[in-house]
Amino acid sequence: MALSSMTGFARSHGVSGSYAWSWEIKSVNAKGLELRLRLPPGFDAVEIPVRTKAAEMLSRGNVYATLSVSREGAAPVVRINEPVLNAILNAVGQLSGRVDAEKPRLDGLLALKGVVDVTDAEQSEEEKAAAEDAIVKGFVQGLKGLVDMRRHEGDAIGRVLSARLDEMAALAQRADAAPGRQPDAVKRKLAEQVAVLLETAGRFDADRLHQEAILLAAKADIREELDRLAAHVAQARKLMNGGGAIGRRLDFLSQELNRETNTLCAKSNDVELTNIGLELKSVVEQFREQVQNLE
Structure with missing residues (x-):
């Protein structure tokens, strides 16, 4: 199932008896689905079936639909x-x-x-009912055009999101291989921090020193963050491969990705890791911005 954007535009038109009608439909981003109709006087009967069709074919988006109707060939x-x-x-x-x-x-x-x-010339109930039926079918035709446009744009967004996920995976690998994460570098950093602690407190308790060393070592370890980043990236790929209305779930994942990236930056113990973390934050933000457009 393909990805779909929430933005699109479509038109449809037709004739039924002496009635000529046209639909203009457009949609923009929204948290849920909302259909806003503009109907000419006397055509309120099409509202319920039109709303039903929209709910069947769309999941999210603010949808604006305008109906225009005129009578042609009927002598005044x-x-x-x-x-x-x-x-x-x-x-x-x-x-x-x-x-x-x-x-x-x-x-x-x-x-x-x-x-x-x-x-206007007198109209029969049969002619009016036939026109209303044709108008509803025309709305469905317009919705199909809107859905096609949203899917076309969704494909483009999907390619951008895949590229951002590739960048996240590459940056996570760089962070994992950064010199600052090597055991010798961690030991050296810990030794420096322990030395500072001893200088500031000459009677530093040995047990307390051991606890502080453990805390410093835990703070310097970003293995957990890297593992969660990898899991979130894998889950995002799985959702995108499945397609459908996944915008909300991807938005939640992007928040989790941002949280892990912030923690990684906070734990960074050297300049390279910090720079990688900042790059990762930028890519995650780009990912989240694009996700906002998905149905």
Whole structure:
């Protein structure tokens, strides 16, 4: 199963009877799935099936879907508003003997507001239901285009993430082989730190000195951090190979990777290990930034 981004854009359009419709769908990053619909008046019936289809095909993302509908090929119906026209004619009759003016013309009367009503042709329930069904199917078609675009972008993100994991593994190997981790280097560093302790306290207790030496040795050992880093990298690769909606799990792993990297930097006992730790922090942060875009 391929990886998917949470960003994408798609359009779909079609005709059903006298109805012409079009969908415009786009999605951006989000913690969960939220569909925001903009529907024209009279088409609220498509909302529930459209939301159901979106939940079936998407797992995460803010999805914005706009529907446009127009009627084509249906002749408009023109009606004369008789009450309004009669009221106007009565008013003209009352003023005719009082005002010296030409008699009103037909085009002038029809141009008055409210005299003429222009409405769409009557629609049958069957035609409207068929249009709504076609609109829902068109939404699914648009969603498929959106999913394809999100998967295409997800493939690109997957390649970037794989490269970052390779860099983490290489940096962990460098840290493991760093001269500062060699037994002689650790012993020398411990000897220097013990000497400092003895200088600062001439009556330093032997048992306390032994405990401090053990603590210093434990602090200098980054084996546990390197092992956990390797385990997290392996788990990330496994998730990516499985595909699907893994964005949240990879985000959790990136937090764990960052935690181990911070501990490694804190335990560093020489400049090279510190530099490796800082490089590792940068790569982990790049990894986490890309993970934010995954479904």
